Amino acid sequence: MVSLWKIFGVFFKIGAFTIGGGYAMIPIIQNETAKRGWLSEEELPDIIAIAQSAPGILAVNVSIFAGYKMRGLKGSIVATLGTILPSFLTILIIALFFANFKDNPLIIKIFKGIRPVVVALIAAPMINMARKSNKTWWAWAISAATLILVAFLEVSPILILLTLIVIAFTVTKLVEKRQEGGK
Amino acid sequence: MTLIIVKLFAIFFVIGLFTFGGGYAMLSLIQTQVVVANAWIDESAFTDIVAISQMTPGPIGINCATFVGYDVLAKAGAGHFVCVLGSFTATLAVVLPSFLIMLMLVRFYTRHRQSPLFEGTMKWVRPSVAGLIGAAAIILMFNTSWSGTPLFSDVDISIVSENFPDWKSWALFTAALCASLWMKVNPILIIVLGGIAGFLIY
Helix, strand or coil: CCCHHHHHHHHHHHHHCCECCHHHHHHHHHHHHHHHCCCCCCHHHHHHHHHHHCCCCHHHHHHHHHHHHHHHHHHHHHHHHHHHHHHHHHHHHHHHHCCCHHHCHHHHHHHHHHHHHHHHHHHHHHHHHHHHHCCCHHHHHHHHHHHHHHHCCCCCHHHHHHHHHHHHHHHHHHHHHHHHHHC | CHHHHHHHHHHHHHHHHHCCCCHHHHHHHHHHHHHHHCCCCCHHHHHHHHHHHHHCCECHHHHHHHHHHHHHHHHCCCCHHHHHHHHHHHHHHHHHHHHHHHHHHHHHHHHHCCCHHHHHHHHHHHHHHHHHHHHHHHHHHHCCCCCCCCCCCCCCHHHCCCCCCCHHHHHHHHHHHHHHHCCCCCHHHHHHHHHHHHHHHC
């Protein structure tokens, strides 16, 4: 069994390096959980799909889910605390002591370097994930259609996920019924 | 003071419940409540909070909630301890709805994961996730928010600083992409190296 401290430590690390939005945590979570065998390659896209469909902050939702998979309720509490704590502490320190944080030239320079790198880190797992899970032409078509709808036509991701879930569920159900009927 | 803390909790709980589509959607909800409806913080202070939330590690929504919770009580004249309590309240409240809903979803997932119906459905949904992640990367490149048009009020997108101001950032992007895809470098190391590179070249 994975120890709670270990889960906390790993998610603290994930929280500390999630810079610039929830999707930035995906490459880190993929790396940290894959090398420990915590989540399978299929589970991660499942978790992201479910976390994105639920309200709230993506990074937090992923942590709740992943923590629960490892150690139940305790695991999800510990993983969430781990993800939140670095933010919480950093912001408190800034609010208490560094009123001019955002105008600090050193900080500005460092973040100018980090931002484009984070975008690359988000793009990379997409390529890996698509290569591994897309085995048919229609899987590639779904990936491409989602990308175009969200990035260029500004359709909400939840709308796409929910529509897909409804269609996929109905089709699978119908196929199941037909197979049963054929027996 | 107590009234403000109770109000903070209620407002951030509702924000957590109705945020769909990531941090930027949440920012506009926070702005509506904190700047417009309750007038706790003025527009320019909120702009600073958004900028700092973007620059610091951690999810943007959490950073913003923590900061707003502190600032609202500081503006009301509270001492440091009460301000920290405000941070804690806002952060806890914004996470709580997700927590309860995700617990239900994860239970559902573990129960039905093995069923052919569930597996058949997820076969369609998984490829979509790859597309979503790709879209997130493209949106960050062109610097617009998730939905482009804010959901409930007008968060000024121009306060969101640019990710690709010049050719140097494109060079960094390419280097990081290669390091991640082909050399399988640890993403945390890539972020640290990106920060060092930024310090050296700008």
